[in-house]
Amino acid sequence: MRQKSIFVIVVAAGKGERASADGSTDPKQYRSLAGIPVLARTIRAFLDLPYVTNVLTVIHPDHADRYASLGLADDRLLPPVTGGASRQASVLEGLKALAPLRPDLVLIQDAARPFATPQVIGDVIAALDQYDGALPALPVTDTIKRSLDGRQVATTEDRSQLAAAQTPQGFRFGQIFSAHMRAATLPRQFTDDAEIAEWAGLRVAMVMGDRDNIKITHPQDFAQAERILSGDAIMETRIGSGFDFHQFEPGDAVWLGGVRIPHHAKLKGHSDADVALHALTDAILGAIGEGDIGVHFPPSDMQWQGAASTIFLKHAGDLVAKAGGRIVNLDVTIVCEAPKIASHVPAMQRVIGETLGIAPTRIAVKATTSEKLGFIGREEGMVAMASASVEMPRVD
Ligand SMILES: Nc1ccn([C@@H]2O[C@H](COP(=O)(O)OP(=O)(O)OP(=O)(O)O)[C@@H](O)[C@H]2O)c(=O)n1
Numbered sequence: 001m002r003q004k005s006i007f008v009i010v011v012a013a014g015k016g017e018r019a020s021a022d023g024s025t026d027p028k029q030y031r032s033l034a035g036i037p038v039l040a041r042t043i044r045a046f047l048d049l050p051y052v053t054n055v056l057t058v059i060h061p062d063h064a065d066r067y068a069s070l071g072l073a074d075d076r077l078l079p080p081v082t083g084g085a086s087r088q089a090s091v092l093e094g095l096k097a098l099a100p101l102r103p104d105l106v107l108i109q110d111a112a113r114p115f116a117t118p119q120v121i122g123d124v125i126a127a128l129d130q131y132d133g134a135l136p137a138l139p140v141t142d143t144i145k146r147s148l149d150g151r152q153v154a155t156t157e158d159r160s161q162l163a164a165a166q167t168p169q170g171f172r173f174g175q176i177f178s179a180h181m182r183a184a185t186l187p188r189q190f191t192d193d194a195e196i197a198e199w200a201g202l203r204v205a206m207v208m209g210d211r212d213n214i215k216i217t218h219p220q221d222f223a224q225a226e227r228i229l230s231g232d233a234i235m236e237t238r239i240g241s242g243f244d245f246h247q248f249e250p251g252d253a254v255w256l257g258g259v260r261i262p263h264h265a266k267l268k269g270h271s272d273a274d275v276a277l278h279a280l281t282d283a284i285l286g287a288i289g290e291g292d293i294g295v296h297f298p299p300s301d302m303q304w305q306g307a308a309s310t311i312f313l314k315h316a317g318d319l320v321a322k323a324g325g326r327i328v329n330l331d332v333t334i335v336c337e338a339p340k341i342a343s344h345v346p347a348m349q350r351v352i353g354e355t356l357g358i359a360p361t362r363i364a365v366k367a368t369t370s371e372k373l374g375f376i377g378r379e380e381g382m383v384a385m386a387s388a389s390v391e392m393p394r395v396d
């Protein structure tokens with residue numbers, strides 16, 4: 001008998017607004033978990049299974065560059081398609097794109113669930129031998145309260161027959177495609193595909209879900225996801241400091257904190273000589289015991305001539321993420337007589353935050369003069385001092 005083709009739709013077209021409540025600028029599916037973006041993890045969970053025929057990702061129209069920068073390359077990964085305004089609409093776009101390939105079975109997966117296990121996926125597929133649809137679910141273990149105003153309890157519900165739904169949800173392709181097409185004509189939205197199947201009269205089974213198969217929805221879910229990944233590794237806080245000097249030379253602007261500030265001189269250096277970013281880079285590298293900026297970007301290497309120092313800062317941030325850590329906060333003080341820094345601080349916080357994928361509220365940029373003393377007072381150069389606090393898995 002011919003083996004059934006199994007296609008996967010990963011819906012990643014959401015904006016992740018709830019998860020961005022911590023000020024993060026990256027949509028949740030593009031944020032890193034221990035150095036690997038959530039969406040890359042989700043897709044990889046399926047590409048790692050040899051019996052999966054193809055994986056199709058449904059992305060937001062504004063995220064094409066972000067998706068491309070994941071750099072995912074696999075013969076079984078189809079070019080992404082664009083989703084719609086709701087999860088339901090995005091799934092339908094995925095189903096429409098797969099229809100010409102005539103899949104036997106389709107698994108529909110939230111991009112925001114990076115921990116679907118081979119066991120759960122296999123159980124969903126196995127249940128499709130006897131049912132039209134199947135989903136992983138976990139029996140509810142908390143007592144369930146109903147409230148009319150979100151505050152005062154109205155009733156306590158019987159939880160004995162309740163379960164919390166997860167993904168992937170699996171279906172026979174033709175049946176779920178036709179159910180979704182019909183559901184799209186209704187004024188209401190369904191929150192999962194199993195509900196659409198139920199509404200269409202299909203028989204849907206539940207298989208045992210997995211406690212770690214969480215949906216990243218709120219900012220604190222990232223911390224939980226990191227805990228899952230590190231096998232509950234003990235995290236510890238590390239502190240690093242950085243210090244940098246640069247001399248002035250004739251010019252018309254300085255780069256500071258990733259921002260170009262017009263000035264009657266420029267800072268002399270191999271790269272763009274951004275003292276603030278160099279001090280921050282060294283502070284992060286110091287916190288994780290990774291040497292200093294010169295080790296990673298030697299001045300003797302011509303490719304860094306005139307380079308934007310955001311490259312150095314991003315490299316340090318990437319090393320933290322790869323080690324399963326996260327930057328808690330950064331603090332930099334720039335010491336100079338001129339130019340005046342205060343009005344540029346918000347722009348610097350924005351550039352640094354975007355470079356490292358952290359909220360600007362975690363970054364302090366301060367400035368002071370040297371009261372006209374010494375080489376800074378004579379405007380021969382400037383200095384920056386930084387400290388970084390980083391949370392890292394304990395390894396010793
Ligand atoms: N228009 C949409 C909305 C959601 N999704 C996807 O559906 C999954 C589950 O949705 P949810 O967790 O609610 O994600 P978001 O809609 O992105 O979150 P929020 O509601 O906080 O903005 C996510 O992988 C999300 O990317 C989608 O493909 N298209």
Ligand SMILES: C[C@](O)(CO)[C@H](O)COP(=O)(O)O
Binds near residue numbers: 165166193
């Ligand atoms: C499909 C789902 O993951 C099942 O739990 C969930 O319903 C999707 O979340 P949303 O917030 O309703 O989009």
